[in-house]
Amino acid sequence: MDQRRLILLLVFSLSLVMLWDGWIKHNQPAAPAPVAAAANAGGASVPTPTAAAPGVPAVPGVTAASTAPTVQVVTDLFRADVSAEGGNIVRLELLKHKSTADHERGFLVFDNGEVHHYAAESGLIGKDLPNHRTVFSLPAGEQVLKAGEDKLVLRLEAPEQDGVKVTKVMTFTRGSYLVNVDYEIVNGGTEPVGGHAYFQLTRDGTPAEQVQAFGVTTFTGPAFYTDEAKYQKIKFSDIDDGKAKFIKTAPDGWVAMVQHYFVSAWLPAAGTEREFFARKVGNGLYSAGVILPVAAIAPGAEGKAESRLYVGPQEQAHLESIAPGFNLVVDYGWLTVIAAPLFWVLSWLHKMIGNWGWSIILVTVMLKALFFPLSAASYKSMAKMRVLGPRMQRMKELYGDDKAKMQQEMMNLYRTEKINPLGGCLPILVQIPVFISLYWVLLGSVEMRQAPWLGWITDLSAKDPYFILPIIMGVSMLIQMKLNPTPPDPLQAKVMMAMPIVFTFMFLWFPSGLVLYWVVNNILSIAQQWQITRMIERGKAGSSKPA
Structure with a gap:
């Protein structure tokens, strides 16, 4: 569990550094x-x-x-x-x-x-x-x-x-x-x-x-x-x-x-x-x-x-x-191989719909469907780890002073329950290049410049003027964190719970089209993760009943 959480934290930290760099330079006056x-x-x-x-x-x-x-x-x-x-x-x-x-x-x-x-x-x-x-x-x-x-x-x-x-x-x-x-x-x-x-x-x-x-x-x-x-x-x-x-x-x-x-x-x-x-x-x-x-x-x-x-x-x-x-x-930068096809799909959808915002939403749904098997496997692994939370807490109490013994027992538990402790990182690793590519599409495509979505969003390449989408995104990230298994390390748990706040702050100044993508992706992920978690927990509860 500690190894998995450490890798997850490193992935989020890398994303945070890249987002911080983008935000600072994007708002730097010419x-x-x-x-x-x-x-x-x-x-x-x-x-x-x-x-x-x-x-x-x-x-x-x-x-x-x-x-x-x-x-x-x-x-x-x-x-x-x-x-x-x-x-x-x-x-x-x-x-x-x-x-x-x-x-x-x-x-x-x-x-x-x-x-x-x-x-x-x-x-x-x-x-x-x-x-x-x-x-x-x-x-x-x-x-x-x-x-x-x-x-x-x-x-x-x-x-x-x-x-x-x-x-x-x-x-x-x-x-x-x-x-x-x-x-x-x-x-x-x-x-x-x-x-x-x-x-x-x-x-x-x-x-x-x-x-x-x-x-x-x-x-x-x-x-x-x-x-x-x-x-x-x-x-x-x-x-x-x-x-x-x-x-x-x-x-x-x-x-x-x-x-x-x-x-x-x-x-x-x-x-x-x-x-x-x-x-x-x-x-x-x-x-x-x-x-x-x-x-x-x-x-x-x-x-x-x-x-x-x-x-x-x-x-x-x-x-x-x-x-x-x-x-x-x-020029979409070093991720042109992803950004160019992404823009082509967005353009194809825009020809049918006539609105870039709805095109972004549909692309998000299509990407989510494309990576559905990968996400499902990851969420199953995370759901199983969530079910094992009480057992892992007892192990911590038993072997808290012996880190090597605790690590050995945790790995035995993973093998017995057929859990991949690193499985939860894969969806995030896959999303990062897509996320950055969409960022470049929004910032590099003149078609997105000053393109409206609906209501208060009048420019998908500019920040949300009322910060509504970033706040919704932060709430969705918080819900996702609640669905994930709680890290046994209290400090690690606090860091993970702080990520929605940090990312909400970072996304306040990012293009609203990018935040829209992240919000829709999070909502779809929550629905998928909640359904899988419920199925796993019900299955475990059913198997624990006496015959």
């Missing part, structure tokens, strides 16, 4: 964006392709912050500010995903200094070609995707140089987070025009809505994908140290800037050799991007450079269809 980074936003230089032909120089960046005018583009999904400087998207607010701090506002992805510095930049590399610091002409007034229209086209004209006319064309589509970004190049000069086009994401290194849980931090930073190297994440600190390892050239692939729930990415078409880069461009600022070749354009001819830009939520149902491997930006 560090403010560095002011210096925003001030030096204009200091990023144009990237230089390593394979560039001689005579294609890099254009130095401007040291002062940009004060260029902007034009606002409004679609059914977002509101974006496009700067005259480079035609860069310097601010983008998602209309259907609300801010964490203020639900009256949309979530800000690209940010021009309100909290972060984060922008989508692009340009051309070549003699007198416009880059992301060139000032383009803007159309007058707000550009709005009107009712009945499927597309909105924004055309930005660069100053003509030596007869070469460049137009940056941005096409916004209804119902899509994708933006087509094209450079139309008309060579009205006397010399051929060629070079490269680059598309980059520039961001400060401060994470947005960072969450740390169970020793793993939700990732914020650049990521690259190619068919050859697959998905590669790059830490900002590795860029600082020059240790960032990722594929540099490939005929396919994309570059992204990943953060909790949301992602931006440049997605060039496959089939063109490209070069990827990641570098530090200022005080606290980093750029990650891709460079594409621009075929030589003869005098009097026209050419084009193009890519797609995605800015939006990590909606798993759509990411894979946008680009190969794009679904990998949803």
